[in-house]
Amino acid sequence: MPETAGAITREQVAHLGRLARLSLTEDELDRYSAQLADIVAAVARVTEVATPDVPATSHPMPLQNVFRDDVPRPCLSQEQALAGAPDAEDGRFRVPRILDEE
Amino acid sequence: MSTLDLTRCTAVQLAELLGTRTVSAREVAQAHLDRIAAVDGDIHAFLHVDAAGALAAADAVDADRAADRPLGPLAGVPLALKDVLTMRDVPTTCGSRILEGWRPPYDATVTRRLREAGIVILGKTNMDEFAMGSSTEHSAYGPTRNPWALDRIPGGSGGGSAAALAAFEAPLAIGTDTGGSIRQPAAVTGTVGVKPTYGAVSRYGLVALASSLDQAGPCARTVLDTAMLHQVIAGHDPMDSTSLTDPVPDVVAAAKSGDISGVRIGLVRELGGEGYQAGVQERFAEAVAVLERLGADVVEVSCPSFEHALAAYYLILPSEASSNLAKFDGIRYGLRVGDDGRRSVEEVMSLTREAGFGAEVKRRIMLGTYALSSGYYDAYYGSAQKVRTLIQRDFTAAFAQADVLISPTAPTTAFRLGEKLDDPLAMYLNDVATIPVNLAGNAAMSLPIGLAAEDGLPVGLQVIAPAMADDRLYRVGAALEQALYDRWGGLLIEEVPAR
Amino acid sequence: MSQATMELMDFDEAMARFDPVLGLEVHVELSTATKMFCGCPTTFGAEPNTQVCPVCLGLPGALPALNRMGVESAMRIGLALHCEVAEWCRFARKNYFYPDMPKNFQTSQYDEPICSDGWIDVDYDTPEGRRTFRVGIERAHMEEDTGKNVHLGGATGRIHGADYSLVDYNRAGIPLIEIVTKPIEGAGRYAPEVARAYVSALRDLLRALEVSDVRMEQGSLRCDVNVSLRPSADAPFGTRSETKNVNSLRSVERSVRYEIGRQAALLAGGGRVVQETRHWHEDTGLTTSGRSKEEAEDYRYFPEPDLVPIAPSREWVEALRATLPENPAARRNRLAAAWGIGELEMSTVVNAGALDLVEATIAAGADQAAARKWWTGELARVARERGVELRDLAITPAQVAEVEALVQAGTVNDKLARQVIEGVLAGEGGPGEVVAARGLAVVSDDGPLLAAIDDALAAQPDVAEKIRGGKVQAAGAIVGAVMKATRGQADAARVRELIFQRLGVEA
Ligand SMILES: [Mg+2]
Numbered sequence A: 001m002p003e004t005a006g007a008i009t010r011e012q013v014a015h016l017g018r019l020a021r022l023s024l025t026e027d028e029l030d031r032y033s034a035q036l037a038d039i040v041a042a043v044a045r046v047t048e049v050a051t052p053d054v055p056a057t058s059h060p061m062p063l064q065n066v067f068r069d070d071v072p073r074p075c076l077s078q079e080q081a082l083a084g085a086p087d088a089e090d091g092r093f094r095v096p097r098i099l100d101e102e
Numbered sequence B: 001m002s003t004l005d006l007t008r009c010t011a012v013q014l015a016e017l018l019g020t021r022t023v024s025a026r027e028v029a030q031a032h033l034d035r036i037a038a039v040d041g042d043i044h045a046f047l048h049v050d051a052a053g054a055l056a057a058a059d060a061v062d063a064d065r066a067a068d069r070p071l072g073p074l075a076g077v078p079l080a081l082k083d084v085l086t087m088r089d090v091p092t093t094c095g096s097r098i099l100e101g102w103r104p105p106y107d108a109t110v111t112r113r114l115r116e117a118g119i120v121i122l123g124k125t126n127m128d129e130f131a132m133g134s135s136t137e138h139s140a141y142g143p144t145r146n147p148w149a150l151d152r153i154p155g156g157s158g159g160g161s162a163a164a165l166a167a168f169e170a171p172l173a174i175g176t177d178t179g180g181s182i183r184q185p186a187a188v189t190g191t192v193g194v195k196p197t198y199g200a201v202s203r204y205g206l207v208a209l210a211s212s213l214d215q216a217g218p219c220a221r222t223v224l225d226t227a228m229l230h231q232v233i234a235g236h237d238p239m240d241s242t243s244l245t246d247p248v249p250d251v252v253a254a255a256k257s258g259d260i261s262g263v264r265i266g267l268v269r270e271l272g273g274e275g276y277q278a279g280v281q282e283r284f285a286e287a288v289a290v291l292e293r294l295g296a297d298v299v300e301v302s303c304p305s306f307e308h309a310l311a312a313y314y315l316i317l318p319s320e321a322s323s324n325l326a327k328f329d330g331i332r333y334g335l336r337v338g339d340d341g342r343r344s345v346e347e348v349m350s351l352t353r354e355a356g357f358g359a360e361v362k363r364r365i366m367l368g369t370y371a372l373s374s375g376y377y378d379a380y381y382g383s384a385q386k387v388r389t390l391i392q393r394d395f396t397a398a399f400a401q402a403d404v405l406i407s408p409t410a411p412t413t414a415f416r417l418g419e420k421l422d423d424p425l426a427m428y429l430n431d432v433a434t435i436p437v438n439l440a441g442n443a444a445m446s447l448p449i450g451l452a453a454e455d456g457l458p459v460g461l462q463v464i465a466p467a468m469a470d471d472r473l474y475r476v477g478a479a480l481e482q483a484l485y486d487r488w489g490g491l492l493i494e495e496v497p498a499r
Numbered sequence C: 001m002s003q004a005t006m007e008l009m010d011f012d013e014a015m016a017r018f019d020p021v022l023g024l025e026v027h028v029e030l031s032t033a034t035k036m037f038c039g040c041p042t043t044f045g046a047e048p049n050t051q052v053c054p055v056c057l058g059l060p061g062a063l064p065a066l067n068r069m070g071v072e073s074a075m076r077i078g079l080a081l082h083c084e085v086a087e088w089c090r091f092a093r094k095n096y097f098y099p100d101m102p103k104n105f106q107t108s109q110y111d112e113p114i115c116s117d118g119w120i121d122v123d124y125d126t127p128e129g130r131r132t133f134r135v136g137i138e139r140a141h142m143e144e145d146t147g148k149n150v151h152l153g154g155a156t157g158r159i160h161g162a163d164y165s166l167v168d169y170n171r172a173g174i175p176l177i178e179i180v181t182k183p184i185e186g187a188g189r190y191a192p193e194v195a196r197a198y199v200s201a202l203r204d205l206l207r208a209l210e211v212s213d214v215r216m217e218q219g220s221l222r223c224d225v226n227v228s229l230r231p232s233a234d235a236p237f238g239t240r241s242e243t244k245n246v247n248s249l250r251s252v253e254r255s256v257r258y259e260i261g262r263q264a265a266l267l268a269g270g271g272r273v274v275q276e277t278r279h280w281h282e283d284t285g286l287t288t289s290g291r292s293k294e295e296a297e298d299y300r301y302f303p304e305p306d307l308v309p310i311a312p313s314r315e316w317v318e319a320l321r322a323t324l325p326e327n328p329a330a331r332r333n334r335l336a337a338a339w340g341i342g343e344l345e346m347s348t349v350v351n352a353g354a355l356d357l358v359e360a361t362i363a364a365g366a367d368q369a370a371a372r373k374w375w376t377g378e379l380a381r382v383a384r385e386r387g388v389e390l391r392d393l394a395i396t397p398a399q400v401a402e403v404e405a406l407v408q409a410g411t412v413n414d415k416l417a418r419q420v421i422e423g424v425l426a427g428e429g430g431p432g433e434v435v436a437a438r439g440l441a442v443v444s445d446d447g448p449l450l451a452a453i454d455d456a457l458a459a460q461p462d463v464a465e466k467i468r469g470g471k472v473q474a475a476g477a478i479v480g481a482v483m484k485a486t487r488g489q490a491d492a493a494r495v496r497e498l499i500f501q502r503l504g505v506e507a
C-alpha cells in the first residue's frame, strides 16, 4: 500500500489539478486535500483483499476480438463539425496559443 | 375522451387507445406537454422540453397509422429521455454548465431506436452533473424534487426521469445506471427501473461516466411497461464494441407470465440489516413473505466480497471518469472561459474546466487522477479490478443456489434535499446495495413494495439476475407487482400526492 | 536558442572517445481506407474538418470501433519484422491534454503490444564495402494519429510566439503503428549510416507489405531518434536525448551525427546530458531543447474500457504470415542481378515506387533499360506533376511495353511516344488506338517528305544557295520548315539526308 495513503498534501492536490487541467482555487486546494484523504482512507481497504492470485477484471463481459470492416461511413460536414466550436476560423477550430510542442 | 386523463394511463393502456384509434398520438403528446407545463415548475424533472419535436413525431405516427403502415407496439407513447443521451439538434447538457448550449449532430443508438419505434420523446430530463450523485442535487441547473414530498430528493443521478414518471409527466423514461442511478431513483419515487445486463443496450451516444459500468435502461410505472421499453432499446449495436451479440431475452413474455412457483430466490445477507432504515426493512420482509406465498423458494445467500464493492467502485468510477471527462476542454464544443487573446491554451482549458464543472465532478476527477497516477495505479485501480473479480465470483456462487437475488434497493427512503450535500461519503453509502451489480455486469430491477411507516415514502425492492437473464427480473417483478396490486387495490404510484 | 551556437565535437574525435547507442521510434500511418476507430476516410489533403465524425472528433457519447484491417496490418508488419504476435493484448488510454487530440487521451497500447521481440537486417555502405547490421525490434504497437495544428500570428509564424492556432482533425484517428527498436549497440562510427539504413529498409519493407504510403515528406512515416553516448562499449548506457520530427532519410543520418557531436562536446567539457525531448530543424541541421523529463507528463495509462481485448488465433496469424511478400532486400538483389544493373540504378527504381511496374513491363516484353526509363522518367514526371502514385496512373505495364515496341519498330520516335502516353493517360485508348486516332505515326515514305523539302527550298532560295556552297549547318532552317509542315511526324535525320541528296551536297 502506498505510504501516503490517508494523507494527501496540498502540493499533491495542486499537482493533480495541473494534470487534470483544473485551475483550483486556494479554498479548493484545502477542501480537496481533506476530502480526498478521507475518501482514499475509506477505499484503501481494497488493497488488502486484492491478493496477487486474484486476476483483474477490466471488462464485465468476457468479449474479445470485436472488429469493424474497413469500409468508409459518411462523415459530418465541416459546418456540423464546427457548429459547437467556441471559436473557428477557415474551416478549423481556433484555439489560444500553444506553448509546448508535443 | 374528455373524462379520461391520458397522463394517468400506463404505456400499455396508451398503446391500446392509440392502436384502436380511440386517441391520436398528438392528443397523447399534447396531454403530457400540458401536464409538464402545469407541474414541472414544482418538480423540475425536465431540463429541456422539445414540444415542437414531440408533436412532429406524434403527427408522423398518426400519419403512419392513418396510412396503415406498420408501427411498433409503443408507437405514439411519450417518453422522457435522460439528458446524458445525445439527441440530434436537441440540447444535451448532462446537467453540466460545461455543455450548456451544445446541440449534438447525432443521435445516440438508444435515441435512434426510440425514434424508429415511433416513441415520442418529450424532452431531456435533469440529472446529477455527468451522472455523479444519488440525489440530482449536483445538477448545474438546480435540483429535481420528489413528487411524493417536494423537500425530498428524487434519487440520482436519474432523478429527473424517475420524477417525470412519478409526477405523471411521462409514462416511460430512459435512465442510465453506473452504480444505481436507475434503481435508486425508482426506489425513492415508487416507480420501476431496470439496469439491463452490461452490453445489452448500446452505450453509443451515452455520454460516458465510467465506461465499464454505465448502462442505459428502461423506466416506467409498471413492470410490463418497463419490459416493453426494454424490448425497444436492447439489442446488438456495432457502434459499441462492448455490445453483446446474444439475442435479447423475451422480457415482455416474462412480464406477462408472472408465474414464480418453484423459482429460487436468494436473500443476500450482506445487503440488509444494519444501516438499513426500519421502514425499509419492514416492507422488505413483507415482500419476501409475499414471494414465498407465491410459491418461490427463498434461501439466504452470502456474498462476502460485497463489503468491498463500494471501495472498488469509488476507485474504478473516478479513474475512468477522469479520463472520459478530459474531452471537455473548451476547444471543440461547449463552454470556453478566459480566452482573452493572451492566455495559453493550457490556461484557458484549466479555467474552462474549473468554471464548467461542479464540485462533485471536480472531486471525482481529482480522485481518479490520483488513483491512476504513477505509483498508485497498482494499489488502487489494479486492486479495485481484482475486487471486481471477487464480486463476480460471489455472484456466480450465489446464482448456483438461486435463480435471482433480492435486497432492498436503497438503505433509506428519499432523504431531504441538502441533507448529504456536504458529506460525500454519506452520499456514496446510498448506493451500497446497487453497486455490486454494476461491478459484475449483471442485470437488476427496482420495483415499489410500499411506503415506510415512519415517513410515508416509497420503498424499493431490488431483484438481481445473472448476466443475459434479464427476463427473470420481469417474471419475479411482475408476480410481486400483481400480488401487491391485489393487496392495495391499485398501483402504489396512484398514492402520490395530487398536484 | 543558445543551443544553436552550441559547441560540437568533431565526429572522428567523438568516436575516438565515446561509443554511441541509438534507439529509433518510427510512427507509420497505415493506408487503410478508414481510420482506426471509426469509418472516416483517410485521404490526404482533404478540406479541413471534412473527414471527421462524432468518434474521431471526440464528441460526447461516441465510442471507438476497431478497424480489422488496422489490426491485420499491424500483425503483418510484426511478422515481417520477425516479431512474436501476442496471444492476447489490449488497448490502453494514454492520458494527456493537447488541443490536437480530441479526447485528450490517445488510444494506444502500453504494456501489452500486439507485436514484440523481432529484428531486421539492414545494409549500409562503408569505404570498405557494403555491410549488414541486425537491428533488434522491441515492439510494434497500434495507436491513432492526432489532428494537425497551424500556428498563426506573431513574429515567427511558428509555434513559439504565435498568437493562436487552428486545428484540423482530419488526421485524428488515422491508424498508426509505432515501431520501436531495441538499443542499437555496436554500430560505432557507422551509427549514423545504420540509423539511416534502418529507416530506409523499414520503408522498403512497409512499401512491399502495401500497408502504408511511407511518404516521409507527407508525414506518413515519422521518426524519433534517441541517442546516448558512453565512454566504452562495456560501460552502462549514458543519458539519452530524444530528437523528434526527423522526417527524411538524410535527416536521420544528420541528426544522429549532430547529437553525437553535441553530447560528446558536453560530456568532454564535464557537463551532463539532460534527458529531454529535442526538436530537429531540417533547415539549420540543428536540434533544440524541448520538454525535459523532469516536467514530463504522468500519462496515467489504464486499459481502454470501450474496447475489448484482441486474442489473435494462431490460424489467423499463420494466414497473415502466408501473405507476406518476398523480403524487399532479397528481391532487390535478385532483380538487380537479373537485369544486370547496379545498386544506384536499382535505388532509383525503388524510390520511384516503380519496382513492381518495371518488373511487369519487362514481363510484357520490354527491354529492362527501356522499362526503367519510361517509369522513372516520363511517367514519374507526370505522376509528380499530378501528385499521384505511379501505380495510380491510368496506364498499365503492358501498355508501356507496347509503346516501347512502337519505338523499336520505328513507328514513333521518342517525342511522339510521349504523346502516345499522354493519349493513353487521357483515356483515349491503348497505344495503337492513340497512334491511329491522333495520326501520330512517323512519316517514313520519302515522297511526301521530298515534296515538303522542295517547297521549303523554293521558299528560301538564299538558304538553298548557302547549303550548296558547303554551309551544311544552314540545313537546319530547311529541316525546321519540313518538320513544321509535317507536324513533327517526320524523322528529322532522314529529312536532313534527303535535303543534301536533293542539292547534291556531301554531308
Ligand atoms: Mg506512441
Ligand SMILES: [Zn+2]
Pocket: C035, C038, C039, C040, C051, C052, C053, C054, C055, C056, C057, C173
Ligand atoms: Zn471519424
